[in-house]
Amino acid sequence: MSPVKTSPTGRPLVKLSAIRKSFGPVEVLKGVDMAVEEGQVVAMIGRSGSGKSTLLRSINGLERIDGGVIEVDGECVDPGQIDLRALRQKVGMVFQQFNLFPHLTAGENVMLALKVVKKQDKAATRAAAESALAKVGLGHKFDAYPSQLSGGQQQRVAIARSLAMAPKVLLCDEITSALDPELVAEVLGVVRKLAEEGMTLILVTHEMRFAREVCDRLVFMHGGRIAEQGPPAELFDRPSTPELAQFIGMVEAR
Amino acid sequence: MAYSFDFSSLLDYTPVLVDGVATTVALTAVSTVLGVALGVGGAAARTSSVKPLAVVVGAYVELIRNTPFLVQLFFIFFGLPSLGIRLAEWQAAVLAMVINLGAYSTEIIRAGIEATPKGQIEAGASLGMTGPQIFRYVVLGPAMAKIWPALTSQIVIVMLGSSVCSQIAAEELSFAANFIQSRNFRPFEVYFLATALYLALAVGLRWIFSLMGQRMFAKGVSRA
Amino acid sequence: MLNFTLWDILSNLLLAARWTVLLSLIAFVSGGVTGLLLLVARVSPLPPLRIAAKLFIEVFQGTPLLMQLFIVFFALPLIGIETSAWTSAAVALTLFTAAYLAEIWRGCVEAVPKGQWEASASLAMNFPEQMRHVILPQALRIAVPPTVGFSVQVVKGTAVTSIIGFVEVTKAGTMITNATFQPFLVYGLVGLIYFALCYPLSLSAKALERKLNVAR
Numbered sequence: 001m002s003p004v005k006t007s008p009t010g011r012p013l014v015k016l017s018a019i020r021k022s023f024g025p026v027e028v029l030k031g032v033d034m035a036v037e038e039g040q041v042v043a044m045i046g047r048s049g050s051g052k053s054t055l056l057r058s059i060n061g062l063e064r065i066d067g068g069v070i071e072v073d074g075e076c077v078d079p080g081q082i083d084l085r086a087l088r089q090k091v092g093m094v095f096q097q098f099n100l101f102p103h104l105t106a107g108e109n110v111m112l113a114l115k116v117v118k119k120q121d122k123a124a125t126r127a128a129a130e131s132a133l134a135k136v137g138l139g140h141k142f143d144a145y146p147s148q149l150s151g152g153q154q155q156r157v158a159i160a161r162s163l164a165m166a167p168k169v170l171l172c173d174e175i176t177s178a179l180d181p182e183l184v185a186e187v188l189g190v191v192r193k194l195a196e197e198g199m200t201l202i203l204v205t206h207e208m209r210f211a212r213e214v215c216d217r218l219v220f221m222h223g224g225r226i227a228e229q230g231p232p233a234e235l236f237d238r239p240s241t242p243e244l245a246q247f248i249g250m251v252e253a254r
Numbered sequence: 255m256a257y258s259f260d261f262s263s264l265l266d267y268t269p270v271l272v273d274g275v276a277t278t279v280a281l282t283a284v285s286t287v288l289g290v291a292l293g294v295g296g297a298a299a300r301t302s303s304v305k306p307l308a309v310v311v312g313a314y315v316e317l318i319r320n321t322p323f324l325v326q327l328f329f330i331f332f333g334l335p336s337l338g339i340r341l342a343e344w345q346a347a348v349l350a351m352v353i354n355l356g357a358y359s360t361e362i363i364r365a366g367i368e369a370t371p372k373g374q375i376e377a378g379a380s381l382g383m384t385g386p387q388i389f390r391y392v393v394l395g396p397a398m399a400k401i402w403p404a405l406t407s408q409i410v411i412v413m414l415g416s417s418v419c420s421q422i423a424a425e426e427l428s429f430a431a432n433f434i435q436s437r438n439f440r441p442f443e444v445y446f447l448a449t450a451l452y453l454a455l456a457v458g459l460r461w462i463f464s465l466m467g468q469r470m471f472a473k474g475v476s477r478a
Numbered sequence: 479m480l481n482f483t484l485w486d487i488l489s490n491l492l493l494a495a496r497w498t499v500l501l502s503l504i505a506f507v508s509g510g511v512t513g514l515l516l517l518v519a520r521v522s523p524l525p526p527l528r529i530a531a532k533l534f535i536e537v538f539q540g541t542p543l544l545m546q547l548f549i550v551f552f553a554l555p556l557i558g559i560e561t562s563a564w565t566s567a568a569v570a571l572t573l574f575t576a577a578y579l580a581e582i583w584r585g586c587v588e589a590v591p592k593g594q595w596e597a598s599a600s601l602a603m604n605f606p607e608q609m610r611h612v613i614l615p616q617a618l619r620i621a622v623p624p625t626v627g628f629s630v631q632v633v634k635g636t637a638v639t640s641i642i643g644f645v646e647v648t649k650a651g652t653m654i655t656n657a658t659f660q661p662f663l664v665y666g667l668v669g670l671i672y673f674a675l676c677y678p679l680s681l682s683a684k685a686l687e688r689k690l691n692v693a694r
Binding site: 092 | 597
């Protein structure tokens with residue numbers, strides 16, 4: 001577990017203030033404040049419907065918030081803004097369903113955004129892609145199509161795809177939930193490595209053991225608000241809210 | 255030379271247009287009832303175990319779906335008399351529309367039937383029901399619910415297709431439009447209005463079908 | 479009265495069928511190109527484009543082809559374009575094809591899983607880039623069977639152009655019937671010619687659909 005780092009500028013890398021979001025009549029986020037420092041690894045836990053995925057997805061603009069302010073790397077994210085190109089080059093995302101592009105090979109998946117968004121030349125994109133895939137242990141699968149890869153391999157390619165864009169923070173939305181149990185470890189291994197190298201990570205996860213071992217901070221969400229947050233060991237061993245106590249009891253009983 | 259549009263000359267012909275619309279609606283209504291009935295029979299034949307029947311119906315379906323409605327209409331109206339079958343214009347129109355819709359309905363309903371989960375049929379069989387009974391009580395209802403959008407869509411297409419029946423002098427809306435423009439020499443305005451009326455009919459029909467679908471199939475369908 | 483042999487009739491019909499094929503091809507290709515533009519408008523994030531495209535498609539899918547043909551035939555001269563039956567037929571069928579293909583292709587675009595949009599968006603791609611590199615390549619694969627299936631409707635649609643005097647196989651059939659007084663035979667042959675053109679297309683569409691479902 002890495003010590004809490006403070007960023008060179010002193011301000012948090014990601015700052016969420018008073019975030020509100022409703023889907024129709026249902027208010028899913030009821031005023032959430034959260035700050036993530038550079039290099040921190042934050043795990044968000046809570047039951048379905050607690051708003052954790054919605055909050056995560058609002059950081060890179062996949063969900064438009066109804067109220068509050070999102071700041072990433074010092075810049076405000078304007079909720080009305082359509083073009084989030086600059087923001088999304090700083091914030092990467094890995095999805096539960098991997099969402100690899102099926103018509104492209106693993107290598108091409110990684111190279112696509114580099115070519116199209118960052119406008120890098122062929123040689124540079126190829127090199128970056130090879131390096132990203134090697135980092136997740138799949139350098140030898142450069143020319144494989146997603147359909148030829150296992151779930152764990154696909155997810156690792158998805159991680160490589162986001163990493164190649166050199167984001168400042170990586171958002172992981174339940175990235176192991178769709179994997180067969182024996183494939184979960186290889187993906188978590190990659191995430192652990194990234195954490196150790198100082199990558200800023202925000203993960204929505206159900207993997208409690210992983211959260212305990214790798215994360216600097218745990219954020220427990222309940223009913224659209226942050227009910228508790230702090231170092232994982234503290235929260236797991238001495239939950240201060242009954243909701244968290246029940247949640248942990250629920251999850252560990254599985 | 256600039257053309258001046260004059261839609262007012264159409265007002266005098268309102269009765270003609272109304273008659274035309276009424277005939278189109280009547281043709282469509284009769285053809286729908288008979289055509290869908292034919293489709294149910296055809297689908298039953300296609301999914302039955304009587305091989306020759308399935309093949310014959312299959313040939314009928316492919317023949318109709320791969321030839322233009324206009325040609326089918328001409329064949330019936332102009333061709334059948336040489337076999338001694340002489341039909342009035344509206345009879346030929348209805349017959350052609352029924353045969354046409356019947357073929358498409360057969361396919362659509364067949365798809366719905368074949369999408370029936372096997373377990374449903376097994377349940378019916380183990381309750382001692384015969385084949386026809388299973389078809390009628392277990393399969394048909396849910397199948398109709400599933401295919402409702404496709405079937406009603408096809409009915410609208412047949413309604414729009416009825417416009418070529420004007421070519422055998424069936425006095426539906428297109429015929430009325432032809433009649434009017436030959437009298438007032440304003441073809442653009444006339445056809446524009448007729449087209450707008452068809453569009454209104456199509457939109458109206460779709461809306462009615464949508465309401466019917468909700469009314470008939472909303473309850474009893476699983477929310478899964 | 480002249481006696482016409484079966485071959486006289488058939489050969490004339492087949493000659494006219496060339497025009498059926500030519501018109502179908504032209505309508506399909508130009509309708510395809512127009513349909514693609516219409517598709518982009520239909521799924522564009524800009525409301526005016528989207529609504530205009532939606533209206534166009536609604537009108538062409540909610541009105542008879544015959545009426546569309548008549549309007550083109552009578553409207554084009556009003557804006558100064560010379561119309562022959564051929565031009566009107568080509569224009570009307572092109573617009574008709576464009577509307578239907580755009581709608582078919584829109585369904586195919588919508589069949590591409592939402593996650594593909596989200597992943598490409600997260601990689602900072604904008605709408606045109608998403609469409610070009612991620613969505614359309616996938617939609618294209620899904621689109622092949624129904625597009626081939628629609629070509630059958632285009633071929634059948636050319637029959638209606640006989641009504642404004644374009645001499646394709648149906649019109650030839652009418653003319654020959656008037657000369658030979660053998661409607662049963664003539665229209666029967668006309669039907670068979672259409673069948674010969676359309677059935678292979680229908681079969682291909684079905685085969686392509688099966689292949690696609692297996693591959694998924």
